[in-house]
Amino acid sequence: MTATVTQPKCEIKDISLASQGKQRIEWAGREMPVLRQIQERFAKEKPLDGIRLVACCHVTTETAHLAIALKNAGADALLIASNPLSTQDDVAASLVADHGIPVFAIKGEDNETYHRHVNIALDHKPNIIIDDGSDVTATLIQERQGQIGDIIGTTEETTTGIVRLQAMFNDGVLSFPAMNVNDADTKHFFDNRYGTGQSTLDGIIRATNVLLAGKTIVVVGYGWCGKGVAMRARGLGANVIVTEIDPTKAIEAVMDGFRVMPMEKAAPQGDLFVTVTGNKHVIRPEHFEVMKDGAMVCNSGHFDIEIDLKSLGEKATEVKDVRPFTQQYTMPSGKSVVVLGEGRLINLAAAEGHPSAVMDMSFANQALACEYLVTQKDQLEPGLHSIPVEVDKEIARLKLQAMGIEIDTLTPAQVEYINSWTMGT
Structure with a gap:
């Protein structure tokens, strides 16, 4: 009962x-x-x-x-x-x-x-x-x-x-x-890297149905979430650019095989931009101005402030919904910028x-x-x-x-060794 x-x-x-x-x-x-x-x-x-x-x-x-x-x-x-x-x-x-x-x-x-x-x-x-x-x-x-x-x-x-x-x-x-x-x-090793990596691209694909293979994807920020997005994007055949402010993370991205450059240089090259920084306005009006026609921007950081949507909306001559969770902003030049998920978490706005x-x-x-x-x-x-x-x-x-995975355990001799300072080479 x-x-x-x-x-x-x-x-x-x-x-x-x-x-x-x-x-x-x-x-x-x-x-x-x-x-x-x-x-x-x-x-x-x-x-x-x-x-x-x-x-x-x-x-x-x-x-x-x-x-x-x-x-x-x-x-x-x-x-x-x-x-x-x-x-x-x-x-x-x-x-x-x-x-x-x-x-x-x-x-x-x-x-x-x-x-x-x-x-x-x-x-x-x-x-x-x-x-x-x-x-x-x-x-x-x-x-x-x-x-x-x-x-x-x-x-x-x-x-x-x-x-x-x-x-x-x-x-x-x-x-x-x-x-x-x-x-x-x-x-953070798992949720931020594997969870964000997979679910972000899931949200992008559900919102747009675009083929990511061959696209240039700019990942803004190379923390654990950025690493996951970059890794999964490369796995789907994208050409990945990373932008960073932290020199150590930037070196890591280079060593992981990604191109690293400032946003002002990445902006004209990207087909899709994913922000994962936790900071505000990492994509700004000067970046929108030089983007390709039809470039897509989205956010997988926590708040909807990473992309300066207020400035984009003020500059746009037209804003229209082209698909669920997909809005096209037409600029005075005639070029357009496509915003996914209203700049909120794309993996939750457009996916699960x-x-x-x-x-x-x-x-x-x-x-x-x-x-x-x-x-x-x-x-x-x-x-x-x-x-x-x-x-x-x-x-x-x-x-x-x-x-169903088993791992090794230390032997008594190994425990003694790692807890001793007297046993060297």
Whole structure:
């Protein structure tokens, strides 16, 4: 007999989409064995019992499994979207209807609605915040000072969010612990590189149906996300140019076999531009001016500020939708620039985000980071904290085990050798 789920207060597109969302959530779960094991343990141990928690995440099939795990752990959890175009409406409906989790997220919501949802999340009076870009945390510090005393800590998913948290700490306003989930090895090595690499090109292809082989693709930024995009683009036969501001990353891109040059030189050569920097206006009016007719630009960094769309819109004589998530800006010269996904995350605007197999590790980190905040709440100082190495390695071990892959272990003699300074050549 199926238990009745009480439908909580929510703001979603259509509750009738729940059956479709449930099926897709179940499909994603097939490739999330690590989080499934954590979810099963959480259901028995209830490590988050009584904890009020809000999660500001991309509302996808993979995020659904994190939300379910947190509820199983005993948390009073509420979910909002971290990006106006990243919500999968059927998933939101299923979380409400099938799991009784309050969700405030609608694909395509405007900025006013998004900020209202952030405040609804803070009205929940959270003890823990799971953030993706640090918008909830920043709003708490700027506008809800009276609630800071309720906070045990926050966890952060993205590079952009970590940069913001570090700036908050430097300014002396981050008065509670923040878990740096993004820098866990089992997160950024895999999610940022393999997840972003595949899902970004998936979004581009779904939005445009263009052949990438033979195209010149300019990857703006060579962090872990940029490495993934460049690697996958080359695998599809593209000619890849990398632009960078960091000399070490630029050398790495050269050694990886890519051409490296400033944006002013890359702009006239590119057929497709992908920004993955976490900074603002890395593609600007002077770059639009010299681009080829029909050049396409898109973003796979966190916020929609990497491409200066305001300046492009002011200069354009016409803006029209040519395909879903594809807008053509006609310039006074008669040339056009094509913008994908409104400059927001193309992998979530036009596709489904990262594959579940890679998010399995990222969300395992998130779940265990929440547990760590609770168990260590009296020991953790304000500021950024890394995921413990033993937790990171345990996630990797569980993933290998689920894949049926075995690795070597050290012999007693090897353990003695690496722990000794007396044995040399």
